[in-house]
Amino acid sequence: MPIVTTRQQIHDLMKVALGEAAADLALINGDIVNVYTGEVLTGNTVLIKGDRIAYVGKSADMSIGPSTEVIDASGKTLIPGLIDGHAHLDYIFSVSELSRYAMRSGTTTIISEVDHIVFPLGYQGIIQFLKSAQDQPIKIFATIPPMGTMSRTTEKHALTVNELRKLFRRREVIRLGESYWAQVITGYPRVVDLIAEAIDAGKRVDGHSAGARGNKLQAYVASGISSCHEPITVDEVKERLRLGLFTMVRESAIRSELEVVAEIKDENIDLSRLGLVTDTPGLQQLIDHGYMEFIVQKAINVGFDPITAIKMATINIAQHFGIDNLVGGIAPGKCADIVVIPNLRAIRPEYVISNGRLVARDGRLLVEPKKYAYPKSAMRSIRLTRDLTADDFAIPVDTSERQVKVRVMDSVTELVTREAIIDVPVANGRLDVDVDADLLKVAAIDKTYMPGKTFVGFIRGFKLKRGAMATSGAWDACTITVVGVSEADMAQAVNRVRQLKGGVVVCADGKMLAEISLPVGGIISLEPIETLASMMGNVQQAAASLGFPHPDMPMTLAVLSSPAIPFLRICEEGLFNVSQNRLVDLIVG
């Protein structure tokens, strides 16, 4: 990654700027969006030497020689390479696959959290991910979040202060990533320790304050948090900006807030601390619409001034992350990351230059990303030593009562669950599903550290009429999560995940309906994004055919193990009440 500047590079750049040496590449006579002043400067030439910009202006002729590649940008507009300020690239797709879409879209820098890989693969997993992101034709900076898990077993394998200290020695690791606000303000020791360590190391700390407000939000900010990408209303955006948080508006498959939040533009407040991010682009979104160029275009379409929109995906993000010395603007000394578009209102990349190389032209890729071969150890996160059987999903009860009161995960949106207390009949000393009442079984099975340790509970709202579905891509956990009507199908789904060395599976009546293989840590696919999207479509269709009502089954299933999302969650040790921050009993009476 060209984030190092050598003495030779300094001399070379100065010579080109002074007209004493020829540029490697010149974009001549374009209209340049100057994100520093907010102007469009017409008829300017950009000179590039190596991976950097040497000169931007009208006195460039002296440095254009026979060896200089020239792109005529007359009548075109030049904007800085776009930046996605918040994504999670260690999940589902591989970095090289995403890079293909990034290059086509003019996205030349991504700030990626590295959070999913730490639980199944530990510190070495983080290092492997960072290696996979190195030397790509785009720049990927990493933030390492202090993820909390509900599992006491998995917690032992979470990021430590010492590991964080080592990671901060790497140039591409620029910050501590998002912490969950409820964990911080309740004083979760490891998370607070990691925050203090990061601040002590002179690094900033990113935030995740979904739903927090008032005194609780302020307590979270007081801990040292510098950003949030979770506001979903104009008032939430304003509250965060006023607290000094860099505030990122999320627009992607996960959530799409740009349209609602766009009203902020009419509030007469400073928007320079506002950014546009995806929080990870959706597969189908990448294929159908693109990446950051689509988000910036949408920002313009919903009424943001084009220069404001471009700044929100370039210099604003770069300044927040302290990388504006390298990226975010078209100026001497910066990385040569430039997107040529038809005009200010059409964010349609005709030429994409990343690190001084022309990497895409009219949506056609000219440079291939680097494929990273994960070591075999990374494919061994599913350590179950035997296949499961239907009996593994039985819930025996030791009671003479005919029914018991059971605490049930009540799925109220595709992400959120609440607690419901439901009477469940006892049959042969066991508790069974009740399809008519939409009462299904849900289980979390430790996949790595205490392989096979299983907790089985109940869930409502998934509406399956038959079969089961499972994923090893559980968030903030090291489990396989499975939901089903049939215990035999639940076992089969998990066993198929085991065979795949990780994946998402839907099955019914003993038959596999659809699957995705996620061999790296049980969370990352090695397939092309197009294949992956198609598999994802099949999985979703299969889930829907069983009755599943939400649009993204793998995600809805994955978040059941995340303490970041309210209210009742599951891990291999049991049910977890997020508000009370503790394990709670399945049977309550």
Next chain:
Amino acid sequence: MPIVTTRQQIHDLMKVALGEAAADLALINGDIVNVYTGEVLTGNTVLIKGDRIAYVGKSADMSIGPSTEVIDASGKTLIPGLIDGHAHLDYIFSVSELSRYAMRSGTTTIISEVDHIVFPLGYQGIIQFLKSAQDQPIKIFATIPPMGTMSRTTEKHALTVNELRKLFRRREVIRLGESYWAQVITGYPRVVDLIAEAIDAGKRVDGHSAGARGNKLQAYVASGISSCHEPITVDEVKERLRLGLFTMVRESAIRSELEVVAEIKDENIDLSRLGLVTDTPGLQQLIDHGYMEFIVQKAINVGFDPITAIKMATINIAQHFGIDNLVGGIAPGKCADIVVIPNLRAIRPEYVISNGRLVARDGRLLVEPKKYAYPKSAMRSIRLTRDLTADDFAIPVDTSERQVKVRVMDSVTELVTREAIIDVPVANGRLDVDVDADLLKVAAIDKTYMPGKTFVGFIRGFKLKRGAMATSGAWDACTITVVGVSEADMAQAVNRVRQLKGGVVVCADGKMLAEISLPVGGIISLEPIETLASMMGNVQQAAASLGFPHPDMPMTLAVLSSPAIPFLRICEEGLFNVSQNRLVDLIVG
């Protein structure tokens, strides 16, 4: 300096924000300038715990207990502690003395170059200065510039890459300081090495691009420079902003550019990358007008919107220097640096809170700065082993001609000299002054490393009719600089500087007229600022009585040795042509 955050501090701040613990200090019911959004938020309370802000808003009552000190800010306006983004505090006055004025003025953070002390006292001098700036009631961050000197002897004692690396381990050393642009673009090796080292260490590099424009300015920026505090016209400001430089408008005794540059406010460009700085406050300015509160008030008076002006002296500077996690705004987690003023248009500090302490009230100091005792070694920079005599200032010539052509420093403004070639008669094998033609002698005497090594030349434009004046506070050099009519007076002036262990001296006809003692490194006084200003007045008056035409004799004399200012300069080795970057002969024919 409270730039470290501990785990305990995080817990304490969160408790106060949550209403679970009492604040130490509360400013209640004030109108708060929110520099993040550009709003004024009325009727808000700020809660302070230790040296940090815990909460800002309207739900603060729960955290105000019997132990909380309460300041009623009803009807008042609260702004963040002001920041001077560029000063040189290792010259003339001591840090503790300046801190007194800073506190009264609401200036709670200063970014200081540490450049003067390195030549006489070396790396240890820098460390001593940093110690003197530690633990003051205000925060002083340091930038260490790669100062170039014309002297090959002194150059050997300049900052090295290894020393810079060690300095960057200190939390308060935040950047490489200003380099002189001509030295950079001509590839001055040590300076380019230091720039590359700083960038390699992840630190930014500040700039000084006085007079540079076009391709030369771009070459300088391409080397990695991030800022400039030297523009003197609106066009120069715009050119720098467009190149991505953080651009600082200087307003102080050195230069006063605010009035001219104010037109930038009408150009409809983004002003968030613009700052207000002093480049060191003048002594009399401090006494008569104050410090940053005076500059911000002036910015408002010349037409800047008050919030824009306040941002230029707070958050804009903090963001540029990457210290906005600590200072620059009133928000939870930031250092409790707050100035209470009557209203938005009256920057008259009624209460000044720095690091959570009330340090000044209505211009009255409530806290004393820490006095630093420099070690004795710091007082031994003047190492001349004998007194000089008139003969030391003779210019013998070995010629049979009746006159020779001499290269003369022609002083055309108080700072700038140009080269003049003048016929000077030979008398008794020597060249003499010619008072009627305003042709005086100027000499540079190495004070430390080759003590007594002297070069004598001619200067025009100083207009002395008699006597001599000398300073050991020469810029970018380790010399005593002396200008005079009488060689005997020149010797006496230098000898008095020697007796003082450093200082500024004016004498005539064998009598001392005025003097300032500068014992630390020959450049820093230990006197109170009021005493120093009075001595400075006497020195200036004495110089004027001899005919000196410029307003600040010590400075005009000091800069004769600086390669930063065009065109003909002097060091103990000879005359130096700044444009050609080389020593040139005194006698040219």
